[in-house]
Amino acid sequence: MSMGPRSYSDVAGELSVYAAKIEAAVTRTRWACAGYTYDEVKIALGTALTYEGVTDVLPQVVDELTRQIVEAPDIHG
Secondary structure (H helix, E strand, O other), X not given: OOOOOOOHHHHHHHHXXXXXXXXXXXXXXHHHOOOXXXXXXXXXXXXXXXXXXXXXXXXHXXXXXXXXXXXXXXXXX
């Protein structure tokens, strides 16, 4: 059963929580996987997203986030 379209103000809180979960997964992966290969980071990011309860991210978005993590300067140094 569809409730119909909702306005941005109706979903802004949900979007904020969703974005915060993605950000937490990316941050965790960036810290844990500095210097890892693309494939290793992609697996770790997928695990982190699942841990955060985010299971509906488009594959292209995961690929882009993975690329950004791999190409980021070393955050430990």
